[in-house]
Each structure stands twice: as C-alpha cells, then as structure tokens.
Amino acid sequence: MGNAFRNQPAPALYSADKTPFAADQLEVGLAVACAMLFFSFVLIIPGIRGWERLWATVRFLVALWVAIILLECNFGYAWYEDTIKDVHTQYKAFAKFEITADIGLHIGLRGINVTLKGVPEYQYNERINYNEAFRWSNPWAQGRLGFGRFAGRFNQEFRAEQFAGVPYPIQWIAEYFTLDGEQIRWGRRFRVAGWYAHILLWLSFAVYLITMILFWMVIRLGAIAMLWLGILMVLAIFFYGIIIINDPDLEIPFSADDVLKPHFGWSFYLTLFTGLFCIGCGCLIWAMDFFVPRQIAIVFNHVVVEDDEFFQEEEPEPEQPTLEEYGVSTRGVRKTQRGLTRFRQTQRKPRNTLSRGGGGSQRLKNEAAIPLEDLPPGQVSITVQTKT
Numbered sequence: 292m293g294n295a296f297r298n299q300p301a302p303a304l305y306s307a308d309k310t311p312f313a314a315d316q317l318e319v320g321l322a323v324a325c326a327m328l329f330f331s332f333v334l335i336i337p338g339i340r341g342w343e344r345l346w347a348t349v350r351f352l353v354a355l356w357v358a359i360i361l362l363e364c365n366f367g368y369a370w371y372e373d374t375i376k377d378v379h380t381q382y383k384a385f386a387k388f389e390i391t392a393d394i395g396l397h398i399g400l401r402g403i404n405v406t407l408k409g410v411p412e413y414q415y416n417e418r419i420n421y422n423e424a425f426r427w428s429n430p431w432a433q434g435r436l437g438f439g440r441f442a443g444r445f446n447q448e449f450r451a452e453q454f455a456g457v458p459y460p461i462q463w464i465a466e467y468f469t470l471d472g473e474q475i476r477w478g479r480r481f482r483v484a485g486w487y488a489h490i491l492l493w494l495s496f497a498v499y500l501i502t503m504i505l506f507w508m509v510i511r512l513g514a515i516a517m518l519w520l521g522i523l524m525v526l527a528i529f530f531y532g533i534i535i536i537n538d539p540d541l542e543i544p545f546s547a548d549d550v551l552k553p554h555f556g557w558s559f560y561l562t563l564f565t566g567l568f569c570i571g572c573g574c575l576i577w578a579m580d581f582f583v584p585r586q587i588a589i590v591f592n593h594v595v596v597e598d599d600e601f602f603q604e605e606e607p608e609p610e611q612p613t614l615e616e617y618g619v620s621t622r623g624v625r626k627t628q629r630g631l632t633r634f635r636q637t638q639r640k641p642r643n644t645l646s647r648g649g650g651g652s653q654r655l656k657n658e659a660a661i662p663l664e665d666l667p668p669g670q671v672s673i674t675v676q677t678k679t
Contacts (some may be wrong), residue, residue, distance in 0.1 A: 318367055321362045353572070357569065364561055369556035371535065374406075377410055383458045383459060404422065425468070445482075477537060480534055488530060521570035
C-alpha cells in the first residue's frame with residue numbers, strides 16, 4: 292500500500308484534469324441563489340389560501356425576474372457577441388498543424404470572454420477547449436499605451452496570456468481591444484459604454500429595492516418607483532448602444548469566409564425588454580390605483596382604508612341653538628353690550644280690541660278671535676286705541 296498511486300521511484304503524481312468552464316462563476320452563483328429563493332417559495336405556496344395564492348405568486352415571480360435580470364446582465368458577457376463554426380486556423384506556437392474549431396467572442400460590461408473549442412474536441416493528441424477572460428474593470432482606467440506597469444488592466448492581462456502561451460485565435464481576438472489610436476478604439480469604446488451601463492444598472496437595482504418597499508406601503512408610490520426603474524434600465528441600453536458605435540465596425544477575420552461580426556446579445560435585449568416591461572407595469576398599476584383602487588389593493592393584499600389618500604370622516608351632529616345665541620339668557624335677561632342697562636323681556640299675549648256694546652274695550656279671555664259672523668248685528672263696534 293505504501294507504493295500506491297506512485298510512479299517508482301518518484302513521489303505521488305496526479306494527472307491534470309482541466310475542465311473548461313463556459314460561464315462566469317459569479318453568474319452561476321447568482322443564478323443558484325435565485326433558484327434557491329424560487330424553490331423556497333414553492334414550498335410555502337400551499338400555506339397561502341384563496342386568490343391570495345395566485346396574486347402572491349405573480350408578485351414574487353415579477354420581483355424575482357427583475358432582480359435576476361439586473362444582476363445577471365450586469366455581470367454577464369452576452370451584451371455583444373458572435374460565434375463562427377468550423378474555422379480552420381493555426382493553433383499555437385511551435386505547432387505546424389492547423390485545427391478546426393468553433394470560435395466565440397462574448398463582450399460584457401466588464402470585459403470580454405473568448406472561447407475556442409475544437410471540432411472534434413480532441414485533435415493531434417490534445418484536448419482543444421479554451422475559455423479565456425480579459426477584463427478592463429477594477430480599475431476602469433484606460434491606462435497608458437503599451438503593456439507596462441502603467442498600462443490598463445486589459446493590456447496587462449493580454450501580455451500575461453501571451454507569456455502563458457494561449458492559442459493564437461484567442462490572442463488574435465484580444466489584440467483588437469488593446470489598440471487605441473486613430474479610429475481603432477474598440478477597447479476604449481466598449482470600456483466606457485460598460486462603465487455607464489453598469490452604473491445605471493446598479494442605480495436601477497437600488498431603485499428596485501425601494502420599489503419593493505413602497506409597494507408594501509403605498510401602491511401609488513410603488514408604481515411611480517417602478518416607472519423610474521424601467522426608465523433607468525432603458526437609459527442603460529441607450530447609452531451602451533450609442534457609445535459603442537465606431538467607424539469602422541468591429542470585424543475580426545480568420546479567412547475570407549470566416550469573419551467574426553459581433554452583434555447585440557441576449558443580455559442587451561433582456562435588459563431592454565425588462566425596462567419596457569417595468570415602464571408598462573408602473574403605468575398600469577398607477578392607473579388602476581387611481582381609477583379602481585379597491586381592485587388593485589386586493590392584488591397587493593392591502594387594506595383599502597389604509598391606502599386612501601383622503602379619509603372620510605363623519606361630521607358631528609349640529610347642536611341645537613340656545614337662547615344665549617340669540618341674545619337671551621336662560622333667566623330671561625337679554626344680553627346687551629357693555630355700558631347698556633339690562634331689562635327683562637316680557638312675553639305678553641296679543642291684546643284684542645273687540646268690544647261688545649258701546650262700553651269701552653274689553654280683552655278677550657281666549658286667544659282665538661271671535662268671528663264677526665257669530666255676533667248679533669248692530670252690536671259690533673271696533674275701537675282703535677292709539678297712543679299719543
């Protein structure tokens with residue numbers, strides 16, 4: 292057992308097992324994290340009752356979708372890409388033979404990714420499957436011309452890969468982004484475009500978090516924040532598409548028929564679609580909250596009264612007017628201004644001056660007047676008393 296896994300008389304030797312990884316590790320980590328959140332939500336769906344199960348699923352899927360797009364497209368390498376198949380090209384230094392391979396260029400916001408895969412994968416007793424990344428981020432500075440210590444990060448990584456002996460097709464593609472003079476400034480333009488786009492996407496992610504909080508509090512404010520989220524994502528697409536415009540266009544030939552002509556990739560179109568989707572959803576939710584607030588409140592599981600901007604209050608019953616409001620006290624004393632005497636207000640019954648016969652006025656005992664028709668003729672006299 293002491294000689295197991297040993298080539299006599301040398302120490303233990305393990306053969307190299309290099310496995311190419313076609314995706315960025317950070318992208319895969321973000322995708323796995325989002326998948327874990329999704330499966331966790333699937334486990335709690337049975338505990339939600341009624342229509343709230345449907346609305347909760349819709350809210351969660353939309354929120355998770357926007358988060359995935361913001362993070363994956365920010366760190367992805369599919370903004371500008373192209374792949375050519377079955378290319379006959381040189382392989383590497385000190386190799387006199389040519390290989391047949393698929394060559395791909397994938398440009399992201401932080402750098403480029405070049406793939407080289409043999410067709411078939413094993414040729415001339417070698418496994419041809421490469422995936423090399425060159426970055427211009429952290430720092431994002433252009434740096435000086437050349438490949439020295441004051442050059443940009445991209446140029447320094449390119450020179451390190453040259454010393455490592457990467458295949459010629461990968462060096463040929465990366466060299467196009469190290470040039471910075473006259474109209475050949477593809478590296479500078481993609482670096483500046485990636486800078487502005489990634490800043491706007493990070494700002495969009497911050498607005499996304501604020502949007503989720505506002506939807507939990509006030510639906511109308513959440514709709515406005517979602518509208519701004521979509522506008523920022525569309526602005527990121529606009530600046531990226533404008534800045535990378537260069538004359539001449541980026542074309543990398545390997546032969547007369549095999550030419551790499553990159554075009555906008557799925558990260559670009561997903562970001563554009565998600566931005567327009569957020570703008571549409573923000574406008575729709577705002578309109579529904581304005582016209583049918585009770586229906587949209589059910590979708591977001593809100594209490595309608597708590598979301599109303601104006602509260603309806605019941606007015607107190609009007610109080611009955613008192614004598615004091617009309618200048619009469621409860622004791623029968625009329626209130627007057629200061630300096631005036633107070634006197635009692637007397638309430639007298641109306642005096643009737645009807646008299647029977649010729650003898651003076653007589654006050655009727657009853658308040659109601661006696662009709663003249665009931666009195667005998669010739670015995671009715673009306674006297675009018677005036678004060679002089």
